[in-house]
Amino acid sequence: AQSVTQLGSHVSVSEGALVLLRCNYSSSVPPYLFWYVQYPNQGLQLLLKYTTGATLVKGINGFEAEFKKSETSFHLTKPSAHMSDAAEYFCAVSEVETGGFKTIFGAGTRLFVKA
């Protein structure tokens, strides 16, 4: 059975500082992993995803994430935060189960960026 844990419901960083949003998952088989971003009053949009191959995945807006199987983690990073990065971020795991795939979303982490 899969689950997704995002450490920290709120993260605050200064503009220009490193952004690190943590995501750990439990899965009995190699999963597909996603990060989505939700800006105020909008739906979610994909930042990046890991399916197979290279474990370091680059996404839009300078974000990247690394799949670490041994740590069951998929943390999201950005070297230098920008004010426009303020949003809510969701980690998601997709895993095959009886009848097809199932995607589970984490509870979300709201990122605040201080000037």
Next chain:
Amino acid sequence: DVKVTQSSRYLVKRTGEKVFLECVQDMDHENMFWYRQDPGLGLRLIYFSYDVKMKEKGDIPEGYSVSREKKERFSLILESASTNQTSMYLCASSWDRGQETQYFGPGTRLLVL
């Protein structure tokens, strides 16, 4: 660009009313989903559909039903709205249910009084 539209951004309904939320996607996606989003709980799957007239229960289907008569349209129905159904409702679509990206609509914020 994939576009997923939802019929209303904001809705206010009274307890006991029947509520229809509609979602339309323009990319010929097989799969469509309805989620509710609540603070601290993330997104929880209500129902999904992998083909016309096909539906599967998600994690929290109680109090909801769905309809998919056409491939591009997926409707969520609250048969008798209750205050605990006050929430943000998000519709999404995708090519498949595994590694493919889900594309989301802007959401409908529903208030049940």
